[in-house]
Each structure stands twice: as C-alpha cells, then as structure tokens.
Amino acid sequence: MKINRILLLNIVFVFSFVAYAQSLKVETVNRQNAIRCLNLSETSMLNSNWNEAIKQAELGLSYDNTISDLYYFKATAQSNMNYAKKDVLETIQYAFDNNNWVNYNENGARILLADLLADSGRYQESLSILDDKNFIYSADSEVIRIKNYYRIGSPNSLNQARLRINSARRIYPNDERFPTLFFLFEVKFITNSKRNNISYKIPDLVQNIAESYVSKFPDYENPNSEIEMLASCFLDGEKRERFVRSISAKSDEYPLYALARLSANIITQNQALKEFSPVFSESISLDLLDNFVMLITEEEPKKLLYEYLNSFSGSILIDENLDLQNELVIKYERGRPSYVKYDQNNDGFSEIECECDFGAPTKIVFSNKDIELEYSSFPYVKNISYPADNIVYNFLYQDFAFSPFEISKDSIIQNFGYDFFVMSIKNDIAEPEKDFICKKCSSLKLPTTEYTNSFVEYKYLNEIPVAMCFYEDDVEYAHTSNIVDNSFSRFVDEDRDGKFERKEGYSLVSYEPSESEKAYITKVFGDGIFPSNLILTRIEIDSNSNTIPEFIEEYFENNGIRTSWNSNDDDFIEVQYIQFESDDGNSKIKHTIYYDSNGNKNVELISINDKPFEMIFKDNRIKINQGYLENVYWIGDVQTDSVEQKVYSNINKNIEQGVVELIESDEVRYFSIRIGSIFFIQKIEGSYIDEETEVEITND
Incomplete structure (x- = not known):
C-alpha cells in the first residue's frame, strides 16, 4: 500500500511538471510572436505606414498584452492618423499601466502622453509628466512645455513661455516649431485685444524675439509662409513692406498673403478682397x-465684402480660450450659421452640436450626456429628450428658455457697419438639471415595461402631474382620471377594442409597500415620478360596459387581497376571496365566501396556508377535518375510510362549485359541496346544510 502511494505521488508530480513546462513553452512562444510583431510595427512606423503599424501592434497584443512598447507604437500611429485624442490617450495609458518595456524606455511615451494632455486642456498634468519623474529636456519636451505655459495664460506662465522661447532660439536655432508657436500665440494676443477693444503693448522681450526670428527666416530651407506673414505684424513701415514683398513674391495664391500685402500697403483694398475671396466658400x-x-475702409470694397459675408457658405473656426485650437466650428449657409460643433478639450469628441435654421x-x-433639446423658437425649448432612455420632456411655448450659446454680432464686423452673426459658448455649459426640467415641463414621455414598446405621457400643471396617457407602439391603451393628492383611477383597454373595461385605483398608503408592489408601480408608471408609498389599491373589470363590474379586487397591508365576482349583472356579488397574512407573518389566511341570490352570506370557508380549517354556515362555525383522501374534507366528524371511499365514488366530480349535492350510501345520506378541487362532505344527521341550499359559482 505504501509503495502504491509513493507511485501515485510520483505520477502526479510528473504530470504537474509536464503541464507547468507546457505552460512555460506556450508563454515563451507567445512572447516571441509579440516581439516579432513589435519589430514589424516599428518598421511600418519608420515608413509612415500607420495602418500597418497599428495592425502589427494589435496582433502583438493578442499574443502578449503586457508589453508597453506595443501600446506606445499603436498610440503613436493612431496620433499620426488623427484619431480622436481621447482614444489615443486611452491607448497610451495602457503602456504606463503595464510598465513593461522591452526595446524602449518610457521617455518617448511620456512625451507623447504630455503632448496629448497639453492639447486636451490638462496643462498641469502635462507639465508633471515631463518634470516630476526623471526630468526630460529635449526639443520635443520644450515645445510641449512652451505650449502649456502659453495656454495656462497667467502673467507668470506667459513670462515662462517667452523665456523658454528665447532660450530655445539659441539652443535649437533651426527648429521651426519654436518660431511657429511664438508667432501664432503672440499674434493671437494682438488680435484678441483689438477684437475686445483692449489696449495692448507688445512686451520688449516679445519684440526682440520676433525680430531675431525674422532675421533668421532666410536661413530656413522651407520656411512656413503663414508664420512669415504673421511675423510681419512685428515690423513697421518700410521694413514690413520689404519683408512682405520678399515672401509674397513666392506666391500670391494664399489668402493670408492678401492680408499681409494689404497691411503693408502693397496692394489696393479691391485687389486684396479679390485675392482673399476664396475663403468665403472654405x-x-x-x-x-x-x-x-x-483693413477694409473704403466704401466700394466694404459693400463687396458685405455681399461676400451675406452669402458666406464656409466654416468659421473659433479659438475660444487662446490655445491655438479651434474649440468651436460654425458652418454657414447664406451668411447664417447652419451647424455648430463645440469640442471643449479638443479630445475629438464634441460636447455640444447644434443644428440651425438661418x-x-x-x-x-x-x-457626452446623450441629451437633445429641440426649440420652438430660440431660445424657448420645445422638448428635451434622453434618447438612450427614451424619455422626452415637453414644454409650453416660452415656458422654458435655455441655451449654452450666446448669439451675437461679431464686434469687428459690426464696427465695419454690417451685421455678421457668430456664436460663442457661455461660461457654464452644463446641461439643464432634471429637477429643474421637471418643474418647467408641461408633459413628460417616459418608457415603461408594462408592454413591449410601451410608454406613458404625463401631463403637468404647476410642477405636479395631473393626468396620464399610456401607449403601446403609439396606440393609446390606457388613461387616468385627474390626479388629486397622488390618488387617481386608471382606465385600461386590455383587448384593444376601444373599450376601457378595466378600472384601477391608486393611492398613497401609510405603510411601507412590499417590493413586489413597488416593482409593479415602476413597471406601469416608470421610475421616480410618484412617492414610494403609492400602490395599486383596487381593480374593477366591466367587460360589457354596463357600469356593473363582474370582477373587483382590492389590495391591503401585509399582502391582503379581497376578490369579488358578480356574473349576473345585478348588484350582488356571488363569491368573494379574502386573503391576508397573520400578525406574525408566518401564516396565510384565506376566506372563501359564497352568497345567495339576495346577497346574503351563505357559506364561508376559512383556510390557513391553503389548508381548510373552518366553515361558517348561517352564523354557525363548523370545524373542518382532513379526510383520508387528499381532496376530501369532512364538515364535522370524519367518517371511516371505507365510508369516505363509497361516498366519494358517488360524487359528481363535475358539479358546479358551491352547488350542494345529495348523496346516499348504505342508507345514510350525505351532502357534498365542491370548492375549487376540494370536496366538503357532511353526514346529514345533524347537518347544518339543507337540500335547498345552492350557491352558484361561475369562476373556478
């Protein structure tokens, strides 16, 4: 036995070792395949084949998703293909989460991440990536730092940006990214001051840097024409004219040349307008x-310029926060906005989009919140919808004014003497809060789960729901009476024949409803409209519309239910079930009551936990006892097994409920009553039941 145990242990060990070795082999092969894909991705990037670089990186990650280099390559390729910054940020973050570098260290990825953060409005985070851990100093990192300092916009940060530019022009004299950043930001400050009629003096440091770069332009192999034109803003008189003539001699097709040449008085205003005009369709x-x-001051070109503006069908790009990125794009038709898109942090996902009519x-x-606003007449909202939840709030005309935009006349063009409308974002662009919407709305469309594709439309008055209509596939199947103090009736067309045969009553109760009661309210009315203690209290069904319900069911505390039937279209019910829980909650008590044709109580059966316990007949309480058969109970004393078998065999099993049947067995007479599937039998001697007793029951 001991030898067998040792042998078994050895077998287990061998198999475990083989499985472990096999697992290591698979991991090694996967790792090798991932490295091969990494090298192929790198080769594709060197050839600017960005699609293939992404494909190889993703294939490598399918083999080993822990390699940071693969995420870095994928993010770099995505960035070069102008993927949304949000998506690229998500990819590069995985590289840092894994922190498992194979062929590269993380510095390149840090620079990419810092640049993405800088362009997404997260300036301090971007600086921290470059400065806090193993300080990176390079041309790339300095470009990003300068962007961040300019964009922060405080006096101290602007000074930091300019000092770093001044240093970079000596350390990296041939890197055109630095003069590009410098002139784009500094000219923007000049333009912004003019637009807002603010006095602005160019700082001496800025003027010195500008003149230094202007003198350096001839040394660049292919200087950026736009930057050269912007640089002319820092020159005066003959210097500007000579400089503009020298750079515009290369080409006069670029509209910016027209601006620079006109500002240097090289061309007339009419000629400048002719050269500039292509932008009015771009x-x-x-x-x-x-x-x-x-720069347009003469009357004739003014009129012509206004005609261009009045028929403008291009797009206006607006940099809202002076960060060199266009957060706001306005498309025009016939000189008026037709579509607006706002990307607050330039991550490639718009916070707001707007459709316009002239x-x-x-x-x-x-x-980003999946909320839509429709206007009846701007700024008055017609409805607000939440498409993902299929919720719609409607408003009466002029009851609710809201807009994240300001529509105004461009101040520069207005000073020129004409109106040209632009849109700007308000400081607070938060969507309207639901609580505030509810207070203002006149009606609310809310999805329900009562039926497939069902919804309810609430009518509001003074912030309170006063009526409801219910729809399935846009066909009304129910409506309510006026809602008073959260109490109301609902009328339901169950068979969709146009008759609302079902009437439901709802009201608030003083006790805590059960979870099933709450779930029913949510299913029918949607979530969050009524207080949590609203319940269904009553159901009536009048199928023949004669105002006499055939069925009534009422609901009470502790799962209490009272159900009544009336099939004769008279004022008297025929049978009634009353069910409730005992005080300790351990027992379910049920009363089954039968009435005669005059509405008088005839027979009442009391059951505890679905087991018959007692019968009341003509005010006499009679003990009920279980017979030998499962579905037989005796009223009074139980007879012998053989007697029960003989009597039961003579019973008409299909007799109507509540109808008393007279049975004779061995010269002894018995009464039998069927209630549901149970037969109640009583020996006729001393019986409380007589032959005339009959309670007609129509519901099983």
Missing part, C-alpha cells in the same frame, strides 16, 4: 477674418 479662422475686415438653433445635442 474654412477660415475668425481671427483671420477680423484682421482682414479691419442662424437660429433648432436642435442642440449634448453628445
């Missing part, structure tokens, strides 16, 4: 348009 920044408009918003979508 995209143009508001800064560029305003700068051009400010400049007036007709629909606004909060994309």
Whole structure:
C-alpha cells in the first residue's frame, strides 16, 4: 500500500511538471510572436505606414498584452492618423499601466502622453509628466512645455513661455516649431485685444524675439509662409513692406498673403478682397477674418465684402480660450450659421452640436450626456429628450428658455457697419438639471415595461402631474382620471377594442409597500415620478360596459387581497376571496365566501396556508377535518375510510362549485359541496346544510 502511494505521488508530480513546462513553452512562444510583431510595427512606423503599424501592434497584443512598447507604437500611429485624442490617450495609458518595456524606455511615451494632455486642456498634468519623474529636456519636451505655459495664460506662465522661447532660439536655432508657436500665440494676443477693444503693448522681450526670428527666416530651407506673414505684424513701415514683398513674391495664391500685402500697403483694398475671396466658400479662422475686415475702409470694397459675408457658405473656426485650437466650428449657409460643433478639450469628441435654421438653433445635442433639446423658437425649448432612455420632456411655448450659446454680432464686423452673426459658448455649459426640467415641463414621455414598446405621457400643471396617457407602439391603451393628492383611477383597454373595461385605483398608503408592489408601480408608471408609498389599491373589470363590474379586487397591508365576482349583472356579488397574512407573518389566511341570490352570506370557508380549517354556515362555525383522501374534507366528524371511499365514488366530480349535492350510501345520506378541487362532505344527521341550499359559482 505504501509503495502504491509513493507511485501515485510520483505520477502526479510528473504530470504537474509536464503541464507547468507546457505552460512555460506556450508563454515563451507567445512572447516571441509579440516581439516579432513589435519589430514589424516599428518598421511600418519608420515608413509612415500607420495602418500597418497599428495592425502589427494589435496582433502583438493578442499574443502578449503586457508589453508597453506595443501600446506606445499603436498610440503613436493612431496620433499620426488623427484619431480622436481621447482614444489615443486611452491607448497610451495602457503602456504606463503595464510598465513593461522591452526595446524602449518610457521617455518617448511620456512625451507623447504630455503632448496629448497639453492639447486636451490638462496643462498641469502635462507639465508633471515631463518634470516630476526623471526630468526630460529635449526639443520635443520644450515645445510641449512652451505650449502649456502659453495656454495656462497667467502673467507668470506667459513670462515662462517667452523665456523658454528665447532660450530655445539659441539652443535649437533651426527648429521651426519654436518660431511657429511664438508667432501664432503672440499674434493671437494682438488680435484678441483689438477684437475686445483692449489696449495692448507688445512686451520688449516679445519684440526682440520676433525680430531675431525674422532675421533668421532666410536661413530656413522651407520656411512656413503663414508664420512669415504673421511675423510681419512685428515690423513697421518700410521694413514690413520689404519683408512682405520678399515672401509674397513666392506666391500670391494664399489668402493670408492678401492680408499681409494689404497691411503693408502693397496692394489696393479691391485687389486684396479679390485675392482673399476664396475663403468665403472654405474654412477660415475668425481671427483671420477680423484682421482682414479691419483693413477694409473704403466704401466700394466694404459693400463687396458685405455681399461676400451675406452669402458666406464656409466654416468659421473659433479659438475660444487662446490655445491655438479651434474649440468651436460654425458652418454657414447664406451668411447664417447652419451647424455648430463645440469640442471643449479638443479630445475629438464634441460636447455640444447644434443644428440651425438661418442662424437660429433648432436642435442642440449634448453628445457626452446623450441629451437633445429641440426649440420652438430660440431660445424657448420645445422638448428635451434622453434618447438612450427614451424619455422626452415637453414644454409650453416660452415656458422654458435655455441655451449654452450666446448669439451675437461679431464686434469687428459690426464696427465695419454690417451685421455678421457668430456664436460663442457661455461660461457654464452644463446641461439643464432634471429637477429643474421637471418643474418647467408641461408633459413628460417616459418608457415603461408594462408592454413591449410601451410608454406613458404625463401631463403637468404647476410642477405636479395631473393626468396620464399610456401607449403601446403609439396606440393609446390606457388613461387616468385627474390626479388629486397622488390618488387617481386608471382606465385600461386590455383587448384593444376601444373599450376601457378595466378600472384601477391608486393611492398613497401609510405603510411601507412590499417590493413586489413597488416593482409593479415602476413597471406601469416608470421610475421616480410618484412617492414610494403609492400602490395599486383596487381593480374593477366591466367587460360589457354596463357600469356593473363582474370582477373587483382590492389590495391591503401585509399582502391582503379581497376578490369579488358578480356574473349576473345585478348588484350582488356571488363569491368573494379574502386573503391576508397573520400578525406574525408566518401564516396565510384565506376566506372563501359564497352568497345567495339576495346577497346574503351563505357559506364561508376559512383556510390557513391553503389548508381548510373552518366553515361558517348561517352564523354557525363548523370545524373542518382532513379526510383520508387528499381532496376530501369532512364538515364535522370524519367518517371511516371505507365510508369516505363509497361516498366519494358517488360524487359528481363535475358539479358546479358551491352547488350542494345529495348523496346516499348504505342508507345514510350525505351532502357534498365542491370548492375549487376540494370536496366538503357532511353526514346529514345533524347537518347544518339543507337540500335547498345552492350557491352558484361561475369562476373556478
């Protein structure tokens, strides 16, 4: 036995070792395949084949999803393909979460992450990535730092940006990214001051840097024409004219040349307008348009410019926060806004989109919150919907005004003497709160789970729901009476024949409803409209519309139910079930009551936990006893097994409920009553039941 035990242990050990070795082999092969994909992805990136680089990186991750290099390569390729920054950020974050570098260290990924954060409005986070851990100093990192300092916009950060630019022009004299950043930001400050009629003096440090870069432009192999034109803003008189003539001699097709040449008095206003006109069917920044408009002073070109603006069918790009990124894009038709898109943090996902009709918003979508607003007449909201939840709030005309936009006349063009409307984002762009919406709405469409594709429409008055209509596939199947103090009746067309045969009563109760009662209210009315102690209290069914219900069911505390039937269209019920829980909650008590044709109580059966316990007949309480058969009970004393078998065999099993049957067995007479599937038998001697007793029951 001991030898067998040792042998078994050895076998187990061998198999465990083989399984472990096999697992290691698989991991090794997967790792090798992942590294091979990493190398192929790198090769694709060197050839600017970004699609293939992403494909190889994703294949590598399918083999081993812990390698940080693969996430880095994928994110780099995504960035070069202009993926939404939000998606690229998500990819590069995985590289840092895994922190498992194979061929590279994390510095390259840190620079990519810092750049993405800088362009997404997260300036301090971007600086922390570069500065806090193993300080990175390179041309790439300095470009990102300078962007961040400019965008922070405080006096101290602007000074930091300019000092770093001043240093970078000496350390990296041939890197055109630094003069590009410098002139784009500094010219924007000049333009913004003019637009807002603010006095602005160019700082001496800025002027010195600008003149230094202007003198350096001839040394660049292919200097950026746009930057050269912007640089001319820092020159005066003959210096500006000579500089502009020298750079515009290369080409006069770029509209910015028209602006620079006009500002240097090289061409006439009419000629400048002719050269600039192609932008009126394309995209143009508001800064560029305003700068051009400010130079048009003669009446004839003014009129022609207004005609261009009045028929403008391009897009206006607006940098809301002076970060060199266009958060707001306005598309125009016939000189009026037709569509607006706002991307607050430039992550590639719009916070707000807006459709317009000749400049007036007709629909606004909060994309990140999945909220839509439709306007009857801007700024008055017609309805607010939550498409994902299929919820719609409606408003009476002029009851609710709301907009995240300000519509105004462009101040520069207005000074020019004409109206050109632009849109700007208010400081607080938060969507309207649901509580506030509820207070203002006139009706609310809310999905329900009562039927497939069902919903309820609430009518509101003074912030309170006063009536409801219920629909399935846009066909009404129920409606309510007026709601008073959260009590009301609901009328339901169950068979969709146009007759509302079912009447339901609802009201508040003083006790805590059961979970099933709460679930029913949510199913029928949706969530969150009524107090939690609203319950269904009563159901009536009048199938023949004669105002006499055939069925009534009432609901009480502790799962109490009272159900009544009347099939004769008279004022008297025929049978009634009353069910409730005992005080300790351990027993379910049920009363089954039969009435005669005059509405008088005839027979009452009391059951405890579905087991017959007692019968009341003509005010006499009679003990009920279980017979030998499962579905036989004796009223009074139980007879012998053989007697029960003989009597039961003579009973008409199909007799109607509540109808007394007379049975004779061995010269002894018995009465039998069927209630449900149970037969109650009584020996006739001393019987409380007589032959005339009959209670007609129509419901099983």
